[in-house]
Amino acid sequence: MEKLLDFFNININFDVIPMEWYLVVSTMMFFVGIVGFIIRKNLLAVLISVELVLNAAELNFAVFNRYLYPGALEGMFFSLFGIAIAAAETAVAIAIIINVYRNMNNIDTDSVEQLKH
Amino acid sequence: MVIIFAILALIILVSSVFAVTSSKMMHIAMYLLFVLASTAGLYFLLDYHFLGVVQLSVYAGGVLTLFIFAILLTNTKGERSEIHGIKRIIPALLAALLGIGVVALAIMKYTFPYADTATANDVVDKEINMEVIGHALMGTEKYQYLLPFEILSVLLLACIIGGILIGRKR
Amino acid sequence: MEYSLAILVLPLCAFLFLGLFSKVLSHKISGIIGTCSLAVVAVLSYVVAFTYFTTCNVDGVWQTVMPINFEWLSFTQNLHIDLGILLDPISVMMLVVISTVSLMVHIYSMGYMKGEKGFQRYYAILSLFTFSMLGLVIATNIFQMYIFWELVGVSSYLLIGFYYTKPSAVAASKKAFIVTRFADLGFLMGILILSYFTGTFDFGVLTENNGFNVISSMQGISFMGISAATWAMTLIFIGGAGKSAMFPLHIWLPDAMEGPTPVSALIHAATMVVAGVYLVARLFPVYCFATPEVLTLIAYVGAFTALFAAVIAITQTDIKRVLAFSTISQIAYMMVALGVSGYNGHDGLGYMSSMFHLFTHAFFKALLFLGAGSVIHAVHSNEMKNMGGLKKYMPITHITFLIACLAIAGIPPFSGFFSKDEILAAAFMHDKIIFVTLWVVAGLTAFYMFRLYYNIFWGEESVHEHVPHESPKIMTYPLLFLALLSIVAGLIPFGELVSADKIPLHTHIEWGVATAGVLVALTGIFVARTFYRKKSEMPARIAISLGRLYRATAKKFYIDEVWYFVTRKIIFRHVSTPIAKFDKKYIDGTMDAIGNTTVKTSEITKNLQSGRVQWYAWVFITGVLIITVVFLLSRG
Numbered sequence: 001m002e003k004l005l006d007f008f009n010i011n012i013n014f015d016v017i018p019m020e021w022y023l024v025v026s027t028m029m030f031f032v033g034i035v036g037f038i039i040r041k042n043l044l045a046v047l048i049s050v051e052l053v054l055n056a057a058e059l060n061f062a063v064f065n066r067y068l069y070p071g072a073l074e075g076m077f078f079s080l081f082g083i084a085i086a087a088a089e090t091a092v093a094i095a096i097i098i099n100v101y102r103n104m105n106n107i108d109t110d111s112v113e114q115l116k117h
Numbered sequence: 118m119v120i121i122f123a124i125l126a127l128i129i130l131v132s133s134v135f136a137v138t139s140s141k142m143m144h145i146a147m148y149l150l151f152v153l154a155s156t157a158g159l160y161f162l163l164d165y166h167f168l169g170v171v172q173l174s175v176y177a178g179g180v181l182t183l184f185i186f187a188i189l190l191t192n193t194k195g196e197r198s199e200i201h202g203i204k205r206i207i208p209a210l211l212a213a214l215l216g217i218g219v220v221a222l223a224i225m226k227y228t229f230p231y232a233d234t235a236t237a238n239d240v241v242d243k244e245i246n247m248e249v250i251g252h253a254l255m256g257t258e259k260y261q262y263l264l265p266f267e268i269l270s271v272l273l274l275a276c277i278i279g280g281i282l283i284g285r286k287r
Numbered sequence: 288m289e290y291s292l293a294i295l296v297l298p299l300c301a302f303l304f305l306g307l308f309s310k311v312l313s314h315k316i317s318g319i320i321g322t323c324s325l326a327v328v329a330v331l332s333y334v335v336a337f338t339y340f341t342t343c344n345v346d347g348v349w350q351t352v353m354p355i356n357f358e359w360l361s362f363t364q365n366l367h368i369d370l371g372i373l374l375d376p377i378s379v380m381m382l383v384v385i386s387t388v389s390l391m392v393h394i395y396s397m398g399y400m401k402g403e404k405g406f407q408r409y410y411a412i413l414s415l416f417t418f419s420m421l422g423l424v425i426a427t428n429i430f431q432m433y434i435f436w437e438l439v440g441v442s443s444y445l446l447i448g449f450y451y452t453k454p455s456a457v458a459a460s461k462k463a464f465i466v467t468r469f470a471d472l473g474f475l476m477g478i479l480i481l482s483y484f485t486g487t488f489d490f491g492v493l494t495e496n497n498g499f500n501v502i503s504s505m506q507g508i509s510f511m512g513i514s515a516a517t518w519a520m521t522l523i524f525i526g527g528a529g530k531s532a533m534f535p536l537h538i539w540l541p542d543a544m545e546g547p548t549p550v551s552a553l554i555h556a557a558t559m560v561v562a563g564v565y566l567v568a569r570l571f572p573v574y575c576f577a578t579p580e581v582l583t584l585i586a587y588v589g590a591f592t593a594l595f596a597a598v599i600a601i602t603q604t605d606i607k608r609v610l611a612f613s614t615i616s617q618i619a620y621m622m623v624a625l626g627v628s629g630y631n632g633h634d635g636l637g638y639m640s641s642m643f644h645l646f647t648h649a650f651f652k653a654l655l656f657l658g659a660g661s662v663i664h665a666v667h668s669n670e671m672k673n674m675g676g677l678k679k680y681m682p683i684t685h686i687t688f689l690i691a692c693l694a695i696a697g698i699p700p701f702s703g704f705f706s707k708d709e710i711l712a713a714a715f716m717h718d719k720i721i722f723v724t725l726w727v728v729a730g731l732t733a734f735y736m737f738r739l740y741y742n743i744f745w746g747e748e749s750v751h752e753h754v755p756h757e758s759p760k761i762m763t764y765p766l767l768f769l770a771l772l773s774i775v776a777g778l779i780p781f782g783e784l785v786s787a788d789k790i791p792l793h794t795h796i797e798w799g800v801a802t803a804g805v806l807v808a809l810t811g812i813f814v815a816r817t818f819y820r821k822k823s824e825m826p827a828r829i830a831i832s833l834g835r836l837y838r839a840t841a842k843k844f845y846i847d848e849v850w851y852f853v854t855r856k857i858i859f860r861h862v863s864t865p866i867a868k869f870d871k872k873y874i875d876g877t878m879d880a881i882g883n884t885t886v887k888t889s890e891i892t893k894n895l896q897s898g899r900v901q902w903y904a905w906v907f908i909t910g911v912l913i914i915t916v917v918f919l920l921s922r923g
Binding site: 016017019020021022023024025027028029030031032033034035036038039040041042044045047048049051052055058059062063066067068072073074076077079080081083084085086087088089090091092094095096097098099101102107 | 118119122126129130133134136137138142145146149152153156159160162163164165167168171172175176179180183184186187188190191198199200201205206208209210212213216217220221224229230231245249250253254260262265269272273276277279280281283284286
C-alpha cells in the first residue's frame with residue numbers, strides 16, 4: 001500500500017489525519033441528512049435526518065477547534081451545547097409528532113399541510 | 118489512526134445513507150445509532166473525550182431511546198415507511214449535489230489558518246483536562262460559560278414543560 | 288362683541304345635541320330645546336343689533352366690526368381662508384331677521400308638526416339650517432360664506448325632503464339640491480377667478496376703496512371678449528341667482544313646497560332665498576364700480592323674473608305654490624333694486640330699498656306661509672278649491688293673513704308699502720322700462736294675493752270632512768307677532784341704518800310714485816274682489832278666452848319641460864351616456880384588468896404555498912446555495 005502510494009508520489013502521514021477528511025465526512029453526513037429531510041414521508045424519519053444534519057454541524061465545530069485553534073475551547077463547548085439543544089428539540093418534536101399521530105392517525109408529512117391556509 | 122478514522126468514516130457514511138433510505142423505522146433508528154456512535158468515536162479520535170462521552174450518553178442514549186419509544190408508539194405493526202416518489206428525490210439529490218460541490222470547492226480553495234506550520238503533527242495528544250472543562254463551564258469570566266449553561270438549563274426546563282403539555286392526553 | 292360667537296355656537300350645539308340624542312328625547316323636550324336655544328340666539332341678535340347701532344357709528348359712517356377673525360387655512364402669504372364674524376349694518380340686520388323668523392318658525396312648528404314622525408330630526412335640522420344661515424350672513428370672507436352657503440344647501444335639502452317616504456318630496460329635494468348646486472358651481476368658479484386675481488378672499492379687502500383691488504388687479508385681462516372681472520362677478524351672481532331662484536334657475540323653488548310649511552316659511556320666504564340678494568349686496572361696491580354692466584344684467588334678469596313669476600302666480604291653484612311664485616317675484620324685486628342702485632348718497636337708494644324690502648318681506652312672507660300652514664292644518668289640503676269661507680272658522684288666521692296680504696300688496700301704512708315705494712322710486716330714477724315692469728308687477732302682486740285671500744277665506748264654502756277649526760295658540764301667537772311686525776316694520780327709519788356707502792341716508796316717501804303704486808295695487812285688489820269674493824263665471828271665461836296663453840301660464844311657461852329637454856334629451860343622452868360608457872369600458876376595464884391579473888398571478892403563485900414543509904425546506908436550501916454560488920462567482 002505504501003509502495004503504491006509512493007509510486008503515485010502521494011505522501012501521506014498515516015499517523016496524522018488531515019482536517020479535510022473530517023470535513024468531507026461531515027459534509028457528506030450533512031447533505032445526506034438534507035436529502036433525507038426532503039424525501040422521507042414519515043415525520044420521525046424526517047426528524048432523524050435533522051439529527052444527522054445537526055450532528056454534522058457539531059462535528060465541524062469540534063474539528064475546527066482542534067485543528068485551527070487547539071488552545072481554545074469554544075468549538076467544543078458549542079458542540080456540547082448543540083448536543084443539549086438537539087436533545088431538547090427532539091423531545092419537543094417527538095411530543096408534537098405523537099400529538100399529530102393522535103389527531104391524524106398517521107405521521108405522514110403530507111397530511112400536515114395546514115400551513116397553506 | 119488513519120485506519121480507525123477510515124473505519125469510522127465508512128460506518129458514518131454508509132449508515133447515514135441507509136438511515137435516510139431504509140423503509141423500516143426500527144432499522145432507521147439503528148442506523149442513526151451507528152452514525153451517532155461513530156461520531157462519538159471521531160470525537161475520541163480528536164481527543165475530545167468529554168464531548169464523545171456526552172455524545173454517547175445524550176445522543177446515543179437519551180435521544181435514541183426517545184426515538185425508539187416514539188416509533189413504537191406511532192408505528193402500527195408491519196407498516197413500512199415510504200419515501201416520496203421520484204419527483205421529489207431528484208430535486209433533493211440535485212440540491213444536495215450542488216451543495217456538496219459548493220462545499221467541496223470551498224474546502225479545496227480555502228487555505229485554513231492552521232495553528233502552526235507544523236500542522237496537525239501536534240494535534241494529537243492534547244486531551245483536555247476535566248478540571249479545565251468544569252471550570253470553563255461554571256466560571257463567569259472570559260471564555261467561561263456559566264451563562265449559556267444556565268440558559269440551556271432553562272431551555273431544557275421549558276422543553277420538559279412543553280413536552281408534557283403537548284404530549285399529554287386531553 | 289365677542290359674545291356674538293354664541294349666536295353661531297348655540298344652534299350648532301342644539302343641532303348636535305338633538306341629532307345625537309334624537310332617539311332618547313321626547314317630542315316635547317326636543318322642541319323646547321330647539322326653541323329655547325333659538326330664543327337665546329334671537330335675544331343675543333337683538334343685543335348685538337342694539338349695541339351695534341348705538342355704538343358703531345363713527346363720524347356719521349357705519350363701521351365694519353370684526354369681533355373674531357382668525358386665519359384658518361393659509362395658501363400663500365396673502366391668500367388665506369379666515370373664519371370670523373363680520374358685523375356691519377346688513378349683517379346685523381340679517382341676524383335680526385333670521386333669528387326672529389326662525390324663532391317664530393320654531394315656536395309655530397311645535398304646534399304644526401305635533402305628533403309627526405321624526406319630530407326630533409326636524410328640530411335638529413332646523414337648528415342646523417339656522418346655524419348655517421347665520422354663519423352665512425356673518426362671514427368675513429367669500430370662502431367662509433361659500434362654506435356656509437353649501438351648508439345651507441344641504442340643510443334645506445334635508446328639510447325639503449323631510450317627508451322622505453313621499454316620492455314627490457324626495458324628487459323636490461333632489462331638484463332643489465341639484466339646481467342650486469349647479470348654480471353654486473358658478474359661484475365657486477367666480478370665487479376662484481376673483482381670488483386668483485386679487486389674491487384675497489376677504490370682503491373688506493375686496494370692497495375697500497370702491498372695489499379698487501378688483502379693478503386694478505383684473506385690468507386688461509379678458510376671456511372670450513369679456514373682461515375677467517365681468518366673468519367673475521357674473522358667475523358669482525349665477526350662484527346667487529340659483530339660491531334666490533332667479534329665472535331660469537327658479538324651477539326648484541315651487542317644487543320645494545313639498546317640505547313642511549314652516550320650513551317653507553323659514554327657507555323660502557325669509558332666509559335662504561335672500562342669500563343671493565345678500566351676496567350681491569355684500570359685494571355691492573365691486574359690482575357697482577368694477578362691473579356696472581353685470582349690475583345692469585342683474586336689474587334686467589330681476590325685472591323679467593319679477594314679471595314672469597307674478598304672471599304664473601295668478602294661475603296657480605295650490606296656495607303654497609302661489610306663495611312660492613310670489614316669493615320669486617318679490618326676491619326679484621330686491622334684485623332689481625340692487626341692479627338699479629348707485630353707490631353714493633341718494634344714488635344708493637336702490638341698495639337701501641332692496642335691503643329694506645328684504646327686511647319687511649321676510650316678516651310678511653313668513654306670516655303668509657305660516658298662515659297658509661295654519662289653513663292647511665285646518666283643511667288638510669293645499670288646493671284652493673278645498674277651501675273657501677274659512678273666515679268664520681279661523682278668525683285669527685284670517686286677520687293676520689289679511690294684514691300680510693295688504694303688506695305685500697303695498698297698501699299704506701303696512702310695511703310693504705314703504706319698502707316697495709323706495710324700490711319703485713329707485714327704479715324710476717334709473718330706468719323707466721324697469722319701473723313700468725315693476726309697477727305692473729305691483730298690481731299683479733296685489734291681484735294674486737287677494738285672489739288667494741278671497742279664495743281661502745271668502746267665496747263658496749266647500750265640503751269639509753270635518754269642521755275646520757282655529758289653530759292652537761302655539762301657532763297663532765307667532766302669527767300675531769309677525770302680523771305686528773308686518774305693520775310696524777316699515778316705520779323703522781331704515782335708510783339711517785343701512786345704506787350702500789354706510790352713510791345714513793335720509794329718505795322720504797316719493798308721493799308721485801307712491802300714489803301710482805298704491806293705485807295699481809288697489810286696482811288689483813278690486814279686480815280680485817269682483818272675481819273671487821262671490822262665485823262668478825268671470826275668471827273661467829277669461830281663462831277660456833286667453834286659451835293657450837292661460838294654459839302655458841298654468842304650466843309655468845313650460846320652463847321645467849325645457850330644462851328636462853335640455854338635461855335628459857341633450858346632456859344625458861349625448862354627453863353623459865358616452866362618458867359613462869367610456870368610464871365603464873375603458874377606465875373600469877383597466878382597473879378590472881389590473882385586478883384580474885393580480886388574481887391570476889396569485890392563483891399561480893398560490894401553489895408555491897403548498898403547506899408542505901419539505902418543499903419549503905428544499906426551496907430554502909436551494910436558495911441559500913444559489914446565493915452562495917452567486918457570491919462565489921462574483922468574487923471570482
